[in-house]
Amino acid sequence: MDKPFIVDAHLDLSMNALEWNRDLRWPIDEINSSEVLMTDKPDRGYATTCFPELRKGNIGLVVATQIARVTRANNNRPGAGWHSAEQAWAQTQGQLAWYKAMEAAGEMVMIKDKIGLENHLSLWQDTSSINDKPIGYILSLEGADSIVDIGHVEIAHNYGLRAIGPAHYGPGRYANGTDATGRLNHKGIELLREMDRLGMILDATHLCDDAFWDAMDLYQGNIWASHNNCRKFVNHNRQYSDDMIRTLIDRQAVIGIALDAWMMVPNWERGVSTPKGMNCNLEIVANNIDHICQLAGNTDHVGIGSDLDGAFGTEQCPYDITTIADLQKIPTILKTRGYTDMDVEKIANGNWLRFMRSAL
Known part of the structure; x- marks a missing residue:
């Protein structure tokens, strides 16, 4: 098997284009x-x-995001988010553009x-002219803060949005996410019901534990976790416990x-730790994959959701990754593991x- 086709279920492409001002048509060295x-x-x-690196790596299909958080005006974290849902919605519409x-x-x-x-x-099955093939993308919204009101869910679905992760970091307008606690609020429950009605995919990534269990009880439709690792290896609420993983497996996620x-890797310090210094390599990715397979008893419930260039690059990813083609x-x-x-x-x-x- 030489260079299999790869699906990457989480890339913040539009964020890189608009907020980082990266023209993703350029070679990576030029960027x-x-x-x-x-x-x-x-x-x-x-x-x-x-x-070019996606094509080089035979990564022809991705889940690509819109993302715009909302934070309170008194939040002293620069760039943490927009001050209103309307501003955040406008940002996502620029990303859609x-x-x-x-596409054009x-x-x-x-x-x-x-x-x-x-x-x-x-x-993409014809590999003779891979360098000029378009990258396919399924549009996903990372964090639902930019959904001004429930009516905007159908507007977004009509322009092609197919998956929503209700939360991102901290408290959210619909659900609390990483480093926060608390069950889904009434708007979050309404959001899930509307997504169910429209047949959308629920992305469970970033939901805090309380909101995760609420969502598992409430949501009737298809659920995936686009980019989430195992708490067994890094004991932090951003990762999934074994019970959470088993529940997702039961839901055919x-x-x-x-x-x-x-x-x-545990005890990583942003801006201080280095991949080689922490021995962070792709073997750890394989460890996470293997753990999910062991819990499932099969290889049916795990894939890649790299999140590469999701506000980090080679300074904070496995040292054996130079570009995304190294997937x-x-x-x-x-x-090599059998x-x-x-x-x-x-x-x-x-x-x-x-x-x-099944879901589309």
């Missing part, structure tokens, strides 16, 4: 060299992801239904393993594709 003297973001000059511009340029194609999915997969170093190293590692070609194919793309065929 990084353009940022050498910049210090406004901690990952300047350390980007991993662009369209960028995706549409990339032939770089991307939105996948909204099963027919579109199958057509895109057929295109797929969990994408993320490559943010602080989620991979191809994961299948090789799994095979995973069969069929198992590796499931983890690289098959589990996500099975889920998408």
